[in-house]
Amino acid sequence: MRQNLREALLRNAVTLFSRSGYNAVSLRDIAKASGANVGSLTYHFGSKAKLLREVYERHTVPMNARRRELLGEALRISDADQRLMAILRAYVVPAFVSSSEGDGGGAEFTRMRAVLSAEGNPDAQAIIADAFDETSRAFIKALADCVPGASLSGLVWRSQFLLGSLYYALINPDRVTRLSGGAVDGNDREAAVNQIVEASYASFRNLRVEARQYAAT
Amino acid sequence: MRQNLREALLRNAVTLFSRSGYNAVSLRDIAKASGANVGSLTYHFGSKAKLLREVYERHTVPMNARRRELLGEALRISDADQRLMAILRAYVVPAFVSSSEGDGGGAEFTRMRAVLSAEGNPDAQAIIADAFDETSRAFIKALADCVPGASLSGLVWRSQFLLGSLYYALINPDRVTRLSGGAVDGNDREAAVNQIVEASYASFRNLRVEARQYAAT
DNA sequence: GTCCAATTTGTACAACTGTACAAATTGGAG
DNA sequence: CTCCAATTTGTACAGTTGTACAAATTGGAC
Numbered sequence: 001m002r003q004n005l006r007e008a009l010l011r012n013a014v015t016l017f018s019r020s021g022y023n024a025v026s027l028r029d030i031a032k033a034s035g036a037n038v039g040s041l042t043y044h045f046g047s048k049a050k051l052l053r054e055v056y057e058r059h060t061v062p063m064n065a066r067r068r069e070l071l072g073e074a075l076r077i078s079d080a081d082q083r084l085m086a087i088l089r090a091y092v093v094p095a096f097v098s099s100s101e102g103d104g105g106g107a108e109f110t111r112m113r114a115v116l117s118a119e120g121n122p123d124a125q126a127i128i129a130d131a132f133d134e135t136s137r138a139f140i141k142a143l144a145d146c147v148p149g150a151s152l153s154g155l156v157w158r159s160q161f162l163l164g165s166l167y168y169a170l171i172n173p174d175r176v177t178r179l180s181g182g183a184v185d186g187n188d189r190e191a192a193v194n195q196i197v198e199a200s201y202a203s204f205r206n207l208r209v210e211a212r213q214y215a216a217t
Numbered sequence: 218m219r220q221n222l223r224e225a226l227l228r229n230a231v232t233l234f235s236r237s238g239y240n241a242v243s244l245r246d247i248a249k250a251s252g253a254n255v256g257s258l259t260y261h262f263g264s265k266a267k268l269l270r271e272v273y274e275r276h277t278v279p280m281n282a283r284r285r286e287l288l289g290e291a292l293r294i295s296d297a298d299q300r301l302m303a304i305l306r307a308y309v310v311p312a313f314v315s316s317s318e319g320d321g322g323g324a325e326f327t328r329m330r331a332v333l334s335a336e337g338n339p340d341a342q343a344i345i346a347d348a349f350d351e352t353s354r355a356f357i358k359a360l361a362d363c364v365p366g367a368s369l370s371g372l373v374w375r376s377q378f379l380l381g382s383l384y385y386a387l388i389n390p391d392r393v394t395r396l397s398g399g400a401v402d403g404n405d406r407e408a409a410v411n412q413i414v415e416a417s418y419a420s421f422r423n424l425r426v427e428a429r430q431y432a433a434t
Numbered sequence: 435g436t437c438c439a440a441t442t443t444g445t446a447c448a449a450c451t452g453t454a455c456a457a458a459t460t461g462g463a464g
Numbered sequence: 465c466t467c468c469a470a471t472t473t474g475t476a477c478a479g480t481t482g483t484a485c486a487a488a489t490t491g492g493a494c
Contacts, residue, residue, distance in 0.1 A: 444486090
């Protein structure tokens with residue numbers, strides 16, 4: 001009767017983790033959502049931490065592959081400004097769009113990553129550290145070439161803000177709707193991608209003239 | 218022997234919540250950190266949710282008061298660009314710097330807010346919704362006046378990214394250090410404030426010319 | 435000193451957690 | 465059909481959770 005329980009468990013794990021975090025979701029919750037028994041989870045994955053590790057790698061690997069692919073295309077653009085824009089899209093789009101076949105979209109997984117990084121759970125921290133994204137360094141390098149004269153500090157901080165913007169857009173989209181009095185839809189992901197790319201384009205572009213001075217303190 | 222247990226419990230609650238989130242921290246953890254018994258928490262606060270509510274309001278109220286104060290000062294600047302910069306600082310600085318007397322700094326509380334919003338805990342969600350920051354609307358209004366012609370969508374999304382950048386800078390400062398190969402210190406909060414203000418200044422400033430077109434998709 | 439309300443402690447409770455493992459079920463190979 | 469390994473179920477376990485409440489302790493008013 002059951003098609004592929006293992007896959008269903010993995011899918012539901014992402015959904016529940018992305019919604020409530022790692023701590024608040026019990027193995028029984030995942031089992032129940034999949035119409036299965038608790039034991040099936042220990043059978044397939046051994047432990048909760050190993051389940052998370054599997055979920056993580058399952059999505060991270062193809063997403064970063066897609067990022068590198070798009071980065072390669074972007075690097076063929078000669079105009080620095082257009083290249084900068086393309087590089088940013090190459091980083092952002094795979095985080096929002098599904099990178100593998102049957103999963104519920106990359107956005108759900110990215111939201112999960114956002115929640116996990118905030119929770120600071122030791123299991124999750126270890127997994128994130130192990131799967132450290134070497135791709136990010138490649139992006140920083142590519143971005144640096146678009147903005148000659150930019151300081152390393154400026155580049156790294158702005159790419160940190162890029163990721164923070166990405167995460168928070170997925171974590172709390174309703175705030176956008178609320179803050180605009182309903183005029184802007186925070187759950188419109190295509191709009192979110194465009195806005196993130198636009199905003200960070202401006203912030204990186206601004207590094208080109210590094211003469212600005214802070215006001216005080 | 219005990220000076221003021223109630224205050225100590227509140228302080229330790231912020232510290233622990235900001236470090237591991239709401240779910241992962243037990244009342245016994247908070248009691249132990251304060252050298253007290255579990256019962257003292259139910260006595261003083263009634264329940265875990267009410268404890269969180271008290272923590273939240275304790276910090277939120279003075280922080281927003283300080284923001285409004287600094288916003289008022291900023292609005293007296295006539296030059297639009299300088300005013301924009303001052304408004305951004307008025308929003309960011311109180312989130313990093315202690316707003317009341319004896320607590321461990323506003324950064325710790327802001328980090329807690331970041332973690333709570335990510336966790337999506339129902340108790341926390343309700344508290345955050347109740348204490349909805351009307352101040353944010355005042356800031357959007359002020360920002361709009363600095364960037365004539367900007368769309369509401371652009372303003373709201375960029376202020377969303379501002380908050381996301383703020384949160385992620387506090388949640389995962391080590392990523393900055395790691396990504397820069399140790400050359401940039403992610404835990405340097407003064408630098409973080411300056412970078413956030415600089416970056417979002419550029420992103421808001423960019424709204425003034427709203428002629429840019431997206432590349433594709 | 436006495437007294438009493440405020441505070442703090444200790445303990446008990448039911449509910450839930452991750453994990454372990456024996457028993458039952460399944461489904462394809464021979 | 466038989467057989468057997470893979471899978472799924474059911475259950476038990478020790479540990480932890482938030483909450484409730486009686487008992488002990490504190491410390492200032494008189």
